[in-house]
Amino acid sequence: MLLAAFLTLVPAYLLLGQFKTFPTFFLAFMLVALGAAMFKPVVIGTISRVTNDRTASMGFGIFYMMVNIGGFVGPIVAGIVRGWDWSYVFICSAIWISVNFIILAFFFKEPTQESKSANPRSLKKVMSDMVEVLGNGRFFLFIFGLLFVLVLGSKFTSDGQFTWGHIIGFVILWVVGNVSYDIVLRARKKENMEWYLQPMKLGDWRFGLFLLIMSGFWTCFNQLFYTLPLHIRDFTDTSI
Numbered sequence: 735m736l737l738a739a740f741l742t743l744v745p746a747y748l749l750l751g752q753f754k755t756f757p758t759f760f761l762a763f764m765l766v767a768l769g770a771a772m773f774k775p776v777v778i779g780t781i782s783r784v785t786n787d788r789t790a791s792m793g794f795g796i797f798y799m800m801v802n803i804g805g806f807v808g809p810i811v812a813g814i815v816r817g818w819d820w821s822y823v824f825i826c827s828a829i830w831i832s833v834n835f836i837i838l839a840f841f842f843k844e845p846t847q848e849s850k851s852a853n854p855r856s857l858k859k860v861m862s863d864m865v866e867v868l869g870n871g872r873f874f875l876f877i878f879g880l881l882f883v884l885v886l887g888s889k890f891t892s893d894g895q896f897t898w899g900h901i902i903g904f905v906i907l908w909v910v911g912n913v914s915y916d917i918v919l920r921a922r923k924k925e926n927m928e929w930y931l932q933p934m935k936l937g938d939w940r941f942g943l944f945l946l947i948m949s950g951f952w953t954c955f956n957q958l959f960y961t962l963p964l965h966i967r968d969f970t971d972t973s974i
Contacts, residue, residue, distance in 0.1 A: 735776045736838055743769035743831045751824030760886070783845035868945075869937045871929035876912050880905060 746765035753759045777797065785793040815822035868874070887901035912934065919933045936942060966972065 735772055736834075736842065739769045739772035739776070740831055740834050740838070742772065744828045747824050747827040747831065750827075751821045757886075780845050868942055870932055870935045872912075872916075872932055873934045873936060875930075876908075876934055879908050879912075883908065 742765055746762055746769055749762035750759065750766065753762055778794075781793045781797055782790070811826060812823045815826050883901060883904050887896060887898075887904065916933045919931060924931075
């Protein structure tokens with residue numbers, strides 16, 4: 735999984751510096767998100783596997799210390815190479831991710847014995863288990879559709895091509911369409927169907943609520959990097 739994450743992140747960062755239109759840039763940005771989503775859980779899971787009650791706080795403390803160091807040094811390096819050319823920011827990011835191939839090849843040791851067990855899980859099984867934690871494929875498609883409309887809709891509203899009334903209309907149609915489809919599927923009462931023929935199902939709602947709260951927290955936190963600099967630039971007198 736770490737190898738897959740790095741193989742996704744390296745070209746994704748390079749493509750970020752090459753694409754000039756919003757749809758293509760958004761696609762590359764989603765690849766970065768996918769690579770990061772594959773990377774971080776593996777690291778957290780590894781720390782959980784190789785630490786105990788006495789050393790867990792130290793292990794997670796080192797992990798988040800490295801995260802904060804990277805968060806501090808990264809913008810400084812990006813600011814320096816940006817002075818040469820913006821493309822170097824993405825090139826440096828890709829090079830830094832590539833260093834992880836060396837670490838993975840020579841230093842990382844798999845902490846789990848899953849691969850040596852009598853019935854090792856395939857990658858497909860692991861992915862399906864990840865989906866089942868929150869629900870099923872229909873539920874993920876429903877959520878992804880909402881996010882897709884909201885993210886792209888905010889872009890097109892800023893360009894004047896759509897209004898928020900259009901976006902809300904699309905969201906209502908998507909919700910009503912999925913709910914109506916669910917009603918039809920539940921009336922059929924059939925089992926063992928393909929994922930797209932199954933009604934939406936929410937797995938662990940407590941875990942889903944936790945993820946929703948954490949998503950809200952990070953959304954607020956990231957405004958320090960996304961909207962605050964724009965506010966300072968446009969509404970604050972920094973000449974003094």
